[in-house]
Amino acid sequence: MMQAHETKIQPIIEGTKQYLVPMFQRTYSWTLNEWKQLWQDIMDIEQFDESKGHFIGSIVSMPLPSAPHEVQRYLLIDGQQRLTTLVIILTAIRDLAKENSETRVADEIHETLLVNKYEDGDSHFKLLPTQTDREGYKNLMFNIDDGSNSLILKAYKYFKGEINKMNIELRHLKTIISNRLSVVSIVLASDDNPYLVFESLNAKGRPLTQSDLIRNFFFMRINQEQHEFIYSQYWQPMQDGLGEVLTEFIRHFLMKGGKVVRKNDVYVILRESAETEDTLNYIKELYTYSTFYRKLINPHYEVDAALRAKLTRLNRIEATTSYPLLLKLYNLYNQGTIDISDLKEVLDILENYLIRRFVCDIPTNELNKIFLSICQKIEGYKGIEVVKEVKSVLQNKGYPKDEEFKYNLIHTRLYGSGDRSRKTKLILETIEESYNHKEKVNYKNLSVEHIMPQTLNESWKQELGTAYEEIHEQHLHTLGNLTLTAYNAEMSNENYFKKQIQLNNSHLELNKYFVNIDKWDEKSIKERANMLATNCVSIWSYFGSEEYEIKDVKGTTPRLLFFFNRWHEVNSWRDVWTTTINKIIESDASNFEILLEKYPNLISLNETAFKRFYKLDNNAYINIDLSARDVYKLCLRVLDMLEVDRKQWSIEITS
Structure with missing residues (x-):
């Protein structure tokens, strides 16, 4: 008592x-x-x-x-x-x-x-x-x-x-x-x-942090005799390695399954997640993922130089919303499910996707959900399948095509406060690197320079002509007017002739462009913007393909499904999905085992596997909690995987 x-x-x-x-x-x-x-x-x-x-x-x-x-x-x-x-x-x-x-x-x-x-x-x-x-x-x-x-x-x-x-x-x-x-x-x-x-x-x-409560939860489930070993072997290294971001790591760890976890709910969600699991195995898993997370937040700990460089670039464009996905990918790499080339390619895809969206001013508020959806969709995939799935998802989630990307590179005000200036500097650095220097450039000493300065003096007003206010407003922060230099303070708002002298002394390829440019006006800015934009389209080349491009079926109602040379009446996209899978299994019973292995998040023998389900003709269960777009895309994916000609499958939609 x-x-x-x-x-x-x-x-x-x-x-x-x-x-x-x-x-x-x-x-x-x-x-x-x-x-x-x-x-x-x-x-x-x-x-x-x-x-x-x-x-x-x-x-x-x-x-x-x-x-x-x-x-x-x-x-x-x-x-x-x-x-x-x-x-x-x-x-x-x-x-x-x-x-x-x-x-x-x-x-x-x-x-x-x-x-x-x-x-x-x-x-x-x-x-x-x-x-x-x-x-x-x-x-x-x-x-x-x-x-x-x-x-x-x-x-x-x-x-x-x-x-x-x-x-x-x-x-x-x-x-x-x-x-x-x-x-x-x-x-x-x-x-x-x-x-x-x-x-x-x-x-x-001091009030308990969520990581304090999580530590408490774990150790209350472990025998006292094991405390010191487990603490020193797993918890303390994890705590020392991540410090103040330990709780945020656990949040991202929980989100790798594809569900959003709010910052104030980390402890509650973890308890629900770990309640029925073996505690020691759960702590070991958490520790393993913490070593991945440490590399994400501090790429210095990644031993592979190329991978380290790609992670550093992602951090510069503040890709924290992708961390749950990156944790999942790192684990797939650690298990040998994907190789290092696959991981590097996905990192390139993520950078490409984020850079194009940034340039085109596409809001970032949906990124969290987009990356979490990939966490779910790559479940059970291996190797190049993971890469293809990442591409196919992202190309249909606000991924600008070349025409839109190039137009915005020329016209969008890239430079600005906060992360805009950092991302713009990365774009300029990448253009410079694309020239394949034999000598390494120290970008830390360089800053973004406006050729036409942010404050116009009389000399610049004369240089730009009578429409100087409009030109200044429209083109000041655009790519064509920006470069990199270590002489930012010296240049300031000097006239173009004096700036040209400084730029001519630069070792950067970006600045060799100005050697033969005698005048800096609207025409000159546009011409350089077009040239640099062409480079960017090549550097961050479009990774989408027509094969995986989803037609916009949102809000439509299908009435007929043509499949295996027969017409099938359907009243919804759910009918399209279930009929397609039923007919595929009916055509070849071995297809079911393939689908069961490849899509465990969509097909199961367990009735309780899905929140909303449909019982197939062979008594298995299929997930029907899908949008029209998901159904359309997944049907095409299944056809391709089973090598069924797409021409045998088509939809008639009500007008």
Whole structure:
């Protein structure tokens, strides 16, 4: 039965006992604000009323089984930040007492409040923090300054400095800490679930992050004996590798299945996802994916140079919406389902798709759903099939064709604030790289330069002619007026003749263009824009094909399906889908096994596999939760896969 009573710090920690901070707890995270508040509480006792205690919160613990003559261990469920800080203060008092030759005070603190004098190893310490904090904490107990930047050492130095400012007897300060500060000690019964208690507590201190709760959830499902191994082998490397983006990684991990997960729902969705899974296998899988994610956010960790370069480029155009898909692709690559050339090709496709959409000013709000739909559609695919499916999906999801792409390259205002300037710089760099330099160009030293400057002086107004305002408005930020240079400050809004001299000294192919251009006006800008746009159409060449182009069947109603030389009456696109699959299986029974293997997200022997389903003639089940466009596209895909001539399949649509 749980017991709760008010007590002081000394009775909690004196005696042969140890408080063990469990793996599901966060590391020590109190900083200056919390230190100041606790120190003020201590000073209030000293300055105003020594006879009364001061309540500082609660400490929740649970006794762990121990053999006779062993240290009595307690799992510290809540209050670890508070108790750790008080132990740090006592350590600072101990060390100052040593420095002041107050040996008896120092020994008394050390041997009764900090360590178990006659125990060895980890049992020697009355408080044992999590793995991450443990080494630094032990060094502190042994009065070793390891030069680290840990919060534990910072706290120690802060409190030692504050004590030094005071004119107070160290024994008296020790008494205030150990016998004047009041806490509510809550000791759980052995059959209480410490992890659920921790999760539900609403104590003073920093609020739990979703990754804290997720860590708690996992470790509550793992035997205590396995905690240290699993934490050090999987959770800590994942936590150290991703830091503050750990929760965002878990969100993207959950989304790789094709479903949107909102930022505030990560913990809830993970619990639902992992509830019926083997916990250790789930953590291992999460850890494996975290190594992929680390490469996505920091391509430096990718060993393949070409792959590293492609990931870096994607990050420059802020492709975070594609991360769930990239996680899935990395895993397929890791498993050998696709090879590195397939992965690289998909990265090129994604860059191509995003660059063309950026240039054509297509809104980005649908990208999340588009990439998640691919996560679902490539399920069960292998090798080049994955690449083809990515292409076929994206070409029908707002992917500009050459004519639209080139027109916008010439006329769209590419340069602008925020990510627009970064993406524009990448476009210019890529054009420069397309000239295949023998010498490597250091693009970090270059910035985007407007040939016709952002502020027109009299010289430029004369250069542009009477329509200078209109020309400036229409062409300032377009591709034809932009280049790269390291002399941005020198050029500023100088006239074209002076800029031309600087550009002629440039080693960039982009700037050799200006050698024979004597005048910079609207005609010159348009001519250069056309030339550069032609290059871009070649660099980011159209990856779509007529074979996979979906006709716009949205909003239409089919009336007849012609298939295998027969007409079949249909009333909906669902009828088209189910009739097509039924007839394919009827024509050759072996087709069913192929469909079952290739499309597990569409066909199943299990009735509960799909939210909306139809029972086929062979008693299998088919997913009918599809749009008209999905049906049209999937029917063509199935025909191609089974090598059925498309000419044998056609639809008559009502007018």
